[in-house]
Amino acid sequence: MADRQLTTVLTQLKTNPPYAEASALLSRAKLLLLQLNALTPTPATPAAVLALARATYEQGALASIRAKNADAFTRYVAQLQPFYELCGGGGGGGAGPGGPGAEQNKITGLYLLLLLTQGRYGEFHSELEALATKGGSAEADRYLGYPIRLERWLMEGSYDRVWKAMMKKGEVPCEEFGVFSEILTFQIRSEIASSSERAYPSLPLSSTKSLLFLDSEGAVVEFARSRGWIVRDGHIFFPTAQDAGDEGEQDKEMSQMVIENTLGYARQLETIV
Amino acid sequence: MPGKTPDKEPVENGGYRGGKDIDMKDKDLKPKGKKADDEMTVVVPPSKASKQSSAPPPNDAEGDVAMDDAEKTGDGEVKVDPVVQTINDIKSNFALLDRAVALFDARFSLRALRSISSIRKRLTPDILAQAISETYTSSSPGAGDAKKLLLAIGRSDVSLGRQPGPEMEIDSEPKASGKNGAKKEPKEVIPEIDIFLAILTQVALHDSKQFQQGFEFSQYLVDRVRSLNRRTLDSLAAKAYFYYSLFAEQLAPLPPSPRSPIVSIRPTLLAALRTAVLRKDVDTQASVIVLLLRNYLLTSHIAQADLLVSHTQFPENAANNQVARFLYYLGRTRAIQLRYTEAHEHLTAATRKAPSSACALGFSHSATKLLLVVELLMGDIPDRATFRQPNMETALQPYLLLVQAVRVGNLGDFETVIAEHADTFGRDGTYTLILRLRQNVIKTGIRMMSLSYSRISLRDICIRLHLGSEESAEYIVAKAIRDGVIEATLDRERGFMKSKEVGDVYATREPGEAFHDRIRACLALHDESVKAMRFPMNQHRLELKNAQEAREREREMAKEIQEGDLDEDDLGGEFEGM
Numbered sequence: 001m002a003d004r005q006l007t008t009v010l011t012q013l014k015t016n017p018p019y020a021e022a023s024a025l026l027s028r029a030k031l032l033l034l035q036l037n038a039l040t041p042t043p044a045t046p047a048a049v050l051a052l053a054r055a056t057y058e059q060g061a062l063a064s065i066r067a068k069n070a071d072a073f074t075r076y077v078a079q080l081q082p083f084y085e086l087c088g089g090g091g092g093g094g095a096g097p098g099g100p101g102a103e104q105n106k107i108t109g110l111y112l113l114l115l116l117t118q119g120r121y122g123e124f125h126s127e128l129e130a131l132a133t134k135g136g137s138a139e140a141d142r143y144l145g146y147p148i149r150l151e152r153w154l155m156e157g158s159y160d161r162v163w164k165a166m167m168k169k170g171e172v173p174c175e176e177f178g179v180f181s182e183i184l185t186f187q188i189r190s191e192i193a194s195s196s197e198r199a200y201p202s203l204p205l206s207s208t209k210s211l212l213f214l215d216s217e218g219a220v221v222e223f224a225r226s227r228g229w230i231v232r233d234g235h236i237f238f239p240t241a242q243d244a245g246d247e248g249e250q251d252k253e254m255s256q257m258v259i260e261n262t263l264g265y266a267r268q269l270e271t272i273v
Numbered sequence: 274m275p276g277k278t279p280d281k282e283p284v285e286n287g288g289y290r291g292g293k294d295i296d297m298k299d300k301d302l303k304p305k306g307k308k309a310d311d312e313m314t315v316v317v318p319p320s321k322a323s324k325q326s327s328a329p330p331p332n333d334a335e336g337d338v339a340m341d342d343a344e345k346t347g348d349g350e351v352k353v354d355p356v357v358q359t360i361n362d363i364k365s366n367f368a369l370l371d372r373a374v375a376l377f378d379a380r381f382s383l384r385a386l387r388s389i390s391s392i393r394k395r396l397t398p399d400i401l402a403q404a405i406s407e408t409y410t411s412s413s414p415g416a417g418d419a420k421k422l423l424l425a426i427g428r429s430d431v432s433l434g435r436q437p438g439p440e441m442e443i444d445s446e447p448k449a450s451g452k453n454g455a456k457k458e459p460k461e462v463i464p465e466i467d468i469f470l471a472i473l474t475q476v477a478l479h480d481s482k483q484f485q486q487g488f489e490f491s492q493y494l495v496d497r498v499r500s501l502n503r504r505t506l507d508s509l510a511a512k513a514y515f516y517y518s519l520f521a522e523q524l525a526p527l528p529p530s531p532r533s534p535i536v537s538i539r540p541t542l543l544a545a546l547r548t549a550v551l552r553k554d555v556d557t558q559a560s561v562i563v564l565l566l567r568n569y570l571l572t573s574h575i576a577q578a579d580l581l582v583s584h585t586q587f588p589e590n591a592a593n594n595q596v597a598r599f600l601y602y603l604g605r606t607r608a609i610q611l612r613y614t615e616a617h618e619h620l621t622a623a624t625r626k627a628p629s630s631a632c633a634l635g636f637s638h639s640a641t642k643l644l645l646v647v648e649l650l651m652g653d654i655p656d657r658a659t660f661r662q663p664n665m666e667t668a669l670q671p672y673l674l675l676v677q678a679v680r681v682g683n684l685g686d687f688e689t690v691i692a693e694h695a696d697t698f699g700r701d702g703t704y705t706l707i708l709r710l711r712q713n714v715i716k717t718g719i720r721m722m723s724l725s726y727s728r729i730s731l732r733d734i735c736i737r738l739h740l741g742s743e744e745s746a747e748y749i750v751a752k753a754i755r756d757g758v759i760e761a762t763l764d765r766e767r768g769f770m771k772s773k774e775v776g777d778v779y780a781t782r783e784p785g786e787a788f789h790d791r792i793r794a795c796l797a798l799h800d801e802s803v804k805a806m807r808f809p810m811n812q813h814r815l816e817l818k819n820a821q822e823a824r825e826r827e828r829e830m831a832k833e834i835q836e837g838d839l840d841e842d843d844l845g846g847e848f849e850g851m
Contacts (some may be wrong), residue, residue, distance in 0.1 A: 121611050122610035122611050122612070123576070123610075125609055125610065125611055125705070125709075126573075126575035126576055126579075126609055126610060128705055129573050129575055129609050129705050130573035130574070130575065132573070132704065132705045152708075152711060152712075155709075155711075155712045156711060156712040156715050156749060156752075157712075157745075157748045157749040157751070157752030157753070158740070158741065158745040158748060158749060159748045160742065160744040160745055160748060161741065161745060191752070192748065192751070194755060195748075195751040195752045195754065195755035196751060197755075198751075198754050198755045199750065199751040199754040199755065199761075199762060199763045200751075200762065200763050200764075200765060201762055203765055204765065204766060207765055207766070211747075211765070254782050254785075257782075257785075258785065261785075261789050261792075265792060265796075268796050272799060
């Protein structure tokens with residue numbers, strides 16, 4: 001009974017309805033899951049129901065990504081985790097990881113990307129480690145490889161590759177991944193800006209446009225203003241930090257540290273001798 | 274020890290003299306060796322045993338103790354049958370356990386546990402069965418448990434209450450009377466002995482690779498241990514849990530699979546941890562925390578491991594080997610979470626705490642490998658001497674190549690090393706960490722460029738570092754400048770990098786900081802050694818007494834001075850003398 005209703009709800013969900021409609025459908029699906037006693041998985045849950053429940057959560061996760069609701073997405077991912085563990089690794093779980101028809105890699109890939117955009121690198125790598133021990137090369141996977149490559153490029157600083165990967169049609173594995181491109185663009189732009197401040201004495205306006213992946217020189221000027229840069233004679237000059245004052249302070253700090261350390265040694269010597 | 278008899282003196286002293294020392298080394302022998310088996314998959318139990326026996330006994334603290342035991346039990350015996358000798362050895366431990374209960378001193382049970390490693394080599398189900406049947410009588414209350422033990426080793430046909438053979442009688446008689454007074458015949462089997470025999474059963478099952486049986490038996494044993502609330506049982510319980518988890522690891526769906534039995538034993542271990550904390554059972558607490566951490570890391574549940582660490586407190590006075598392992602697992606967790614500084618600290622401590630004897634080589638290897646990778650990730654180049662240590666050289670070979678590639682900053686070499694040794698790195702669990710090194714290689718490369726050239730075009734950088742394009746090179750160099758890797762500026766119009774003059778290192782605070790670090794390490798070492806020192810009991814009372822006497826003498830002197838008996842000269846002399 002309930003499982004048949006659930007199947008119809010799921011087919012409706014898979015047609016990508018608008019978020020409000022989707023969330024209504026999802027709450028109905030969850031109620032049905034509750035009737036089936038499959039809201040949280042146990043080894044005793046029949047496989048068919050398990051697959052249904054998993055599909056429901058997966059649809060929920062995708063819907064919340066489309067609605068850019070990061071918190072809801074994280075919640076769905078957390079709920080999916082036990083399903084994947086129960087289905088994956090078991091004998092005869094099916095063709096792909098996470099059982100047949102599962103979109104585990106897609107969800108995990110999206111989650112990785114989310115962690116990346118939020119700067120939660122520690123969790124990103126924890127997740128990666130888990131993927132590595134599950135076997136199979138994560139990098140070769142279409143969905144998983146994308147965030148992994150992005151992270152590597154971000155870390156080493158090849159921002160142009162990140163940019164290309166986001167902008168080229170064929171590179172982005174599916175539309176849900178595109179949601180993050182805006183955040184990522186903003187992120188790399190500010191990264192580039194902060195490194196440019198230190199690396200260049202000055203920059204010509206025209207080439208700054210391509211450097212920052214902006215569309216026009218007007219946008220460059222606007223961006224420069226927002227960062228507090230000085231635009232003069234078609235060049236951008238970066239305000240230099242007050243070095244002199246800093247140094248004096250540092251000196252003072254250093255001598256204080258030396259005094260502190262020496263006093264510390266003296267005290268320790270006293271206790272030893 | 275208030276009631277000790279003179280003939281036991283040397284043994285006692287032996288316990289005191291090297292107490293702490295022996296503790297560390299021997300207790301490490303078995304479990305660390307074990308870990309070598311699991312993690313390295315190079316050393317299998319039998320060969321490990323042979324390695325242990327080939328170790329020169331005089332240098333080995335454990336050898337000392339074993340020899341003591343042998344002298345004790347082998348009194349007056351010229352030729353000893355190995356079977357009888359083993360049974361005797363097992364039984365001699367009962368006396369230790371008895372004493373541990375009577376005197377409420379955990380050190381005796383530790384010594385009994387320590388001797389397992391020497392017994393282990395000779396242990397067979399038959400010997401064990403005989404020992405069991407001689408310990409229990411069919412009418413004693415422990416008979417049911419004994420039957421279980423026999424069943425577990427597949428010798429259920431052996432009857433209980435067998436009388437020891439004639440040659441046993443000879444040496445067990447004086448031993449028993451020497452140790453426990455006249456408490457021989459109507460001896461009730463204390464739970465400690467019970468559990469000790471059960472642990473031996475676990476060992477026997479493990480060595481004969483009967484993992485399924487061992488696991489079932491361990492489950493029963495762990496339940497039983499939990500139902501007994503005796504402080505003298507703590508160290509034994511810790512061991513029982515250790516083998517319990519070891520068996521679970523060996524069972525069918527092997528660890529990385531989420532269906533492995535190790536997942537199912539987590540509730541038991543967590544319950545054990547809670548009980549241990551409530552009972553202030555430090556041994557079990559430390560050992561179960563370590564087991565849980567290992568458990569989580571085996572299935573890559575990093576987040577859970579992290580939560581476990583943040584919600585529990587590792588007991589401060591845990592055994593050294595447990596501390597070393599805890600630090601290793603903690604370091605591993607932190608390394609995965611990109612908290613390299615902490616990881617480095619923990620792993621350094623772990624490698625230093627690892628026993629230097631050959632038996633724990635596997636642990637040292639794993640810890641050192643991880644430490645090397647973490648050092649590289651932090652941007653340091655590990656010491657060349659690490660790779661020259663004779664017992665590490667071959668194991669660390671791939672890592673040496675890796676370090677060389679990183680040091681030079683050659684991306685091509687780096688990638689070949691990874692491709693060639695991917696299997697080794699994967700097995701060591703360092704592969705994902707090593708993949709992160711790519712950026713470090715690039716950074717080192719850029720630093721080398723900036724040191725060698727005062728001005729270099731971006732195209733050259735791109736070619737030398739095998740980067741994708743000039744644009745990539747520009748971004749990468751800019752990032753390196755921002756991160757403080759190099760001191761340089763970029764010229765976008767003409768497309769080159771210009772290095773700034775490098776200042777004198779000795780004008781900065783760096784040498785001072787390095788010096789400070791070293792001093793701090795030395796001071797910490799001093800403090801720790803003071804803490805680790807063991808003082809004879811009641812010694813301070815003696816000193817108090819002396820002080821009391823001195824005070825009395827002083828008072829007398831003061832009295833004499835008052836009465837004018839003492840000359841001024843005398844007094845002056847006294848002061849000079851002082």
